[in-house]
Amino acid sequence: MSQTTAARGFDHYFVPEPSTYPLFGSVALLLFGAGAALWLNDVPSGPWIFLAGVAVLIYMLFGWFGQVVRESESGRYGWRVGKSFRWSMGWFIFSEVMFFAAFFGALFYARVLSVPWLASGDNEALLWQGFSSAWPTAGPYTPSGAEAFTPMGAWGIPAINTLILLTSGATLTWAHHGLRAERRGQLKLGLLLTIALGLVFLGLQIYEYGHAYAELNLRLDSGIYGTTFYLLTGFHGLHVTVGVIMLTVMLGRALAGHFSPQRHFGFEAAAWYWHFVDVVWLILFVVVYLL
Incomplete structure (x- = not known):
């Protein structure tokens, strides 16, 4: 990439590719909230659903933030x-x-x-x-x-x-x-x-x-x-x-x-x-x- 092209890309706003991470985040919050509610009401599956939500949320955070870091380090921002x-x-x-x-x-x-x-x-x-x-x-x-x-x-x-x-x-x-x-x-x-x-x-x-x-x-x-x-x-x-x-x-x-x-x-x-x-x-x- 030439310096002119790099400068032009640097000046323009970066538009990321479509991502599935927001969907994972929504699923994580649903499992997180539902599991917590079931857990508080002594439903046996409550803790497992809650932990599944936490696991999905951690996956989303690592994946999404990692993607942002890679884009930043590649000079796309x-x-x-x-x-x-x-x-x-x-x-x-x-x-x-x-x-x-x-x-x-x-x-x-x-x-x-x-x-x-x-x-x-x-x-x-x-x-x-x-x-x-x-x-x-x-x-x-x-x-x-x-x-x-x-x-x-x-x-x-x-x-x-x-x-x-x-x-x-x-x-x-x-x-x-x-x-x-x-x-x-x-x-x-x-x-x-x-x-x-x-x-x-x-x-x-x-x-x-x-x-x-x-x-x-x-x-x-x-x-x-x-x-x-x-x-x-x-x-x-x-x-x-x-x-x-x-x-x-x-x-x-x-x-x-x-x-x-x-x-x-x-x-x-x-x-x-x-x-x-x-x-x-x-x-x-x-x-x-x-x-």
């Missing part, structure tokens, strides 16, 4: 495709921002509006004698009164995890600088350190949950505090898991010789997502643990 990728990733992260905004909004509503209202005036009779608007609330009502629990403190594992995520953001930025400067060793080491820090974060969070259940009596059903605590921290932990998977894929691509200083949006997209996860944790640490 131009600046128009790169621009669309950036817009798509930006909107995806915005949807994730709204996702967490809804959860933070639920915490704000419960803590600032709902709980004080229930503790005011004659509303106290709606719950139990002695209920107050102090946060965290006393937990669920039992015949012997409110079941006591200890809220999770900020200093300890949560503070360590905050330091870990902040450090991981720095190591990922260091890896990005290495990529832009064509220092492949720095790129690989930075990615490896970021992945390791993410795994340490997840391990400490699992330990924190075990400590909360066994020693603090803080469970998912420990009033609105327990519900919002596990909802926010749990979904953030899920996002950290997704981020670790994304960065692991980027490390594999880096080891395979992919990316260049000029063309590395796959790496940038994973970095955007990881920095988003970092920012959400900082807000979560202040709102859930400190305040």
Whole structure:
């Protein structure tokens, strides 16, 4: 292919060949949802249908993403495709921002509006004698009164995890600088350190949950505090898991010789997502643990 033809192809928008991967994705979601519903209703085939959906979904992800990687590495994507990728990733992260905004909004509503209202005036009779608007609330009502629990403190594992995520953001930025400067060793080491820090974060969070259940009596059903605590921290932990998977894929691509200083949006997209996860944790640490 001549340089003129390559430049012309680079300027035009790439139109991919017809693909069956969307069909596989639809089948995967159908099996995934149906299997989960049957599983929750104790139907024996439910878990198997659910796992079949997961397997089909993994096949689709590997196949579809692999095709996109091969097309990118072959130089078939131009600046128009790169621009669309950036817009798509930006909107995806915005949807994730709204996702967490809804959860933070639920915490704000419960803590600032709902709980004080229930503790005011004659509303106290709606719950139990002695209920107050102090946060965290006393937990669920039992015949012997409110079941006591200890809220999770900020200093300890949560503070360590905050330091870990902040450090991981720095190591990922260091890896990005290495990529832009064509220092492949720095790129690989930075990615490896970021992945390791993410795994340490997840391990400490699992330990924190075990400590909360066994020693603090803080469970998912420990009033609105327990519900919002596990909802926010749990979904953030899920996002950290997704981020670790994304960065692991980027490390594999880096080891395979992919990316260049000029063309590395796959790496940038994973970095955007990881920095988003970092920012959400900082807000979560202040709102859930400190305040």
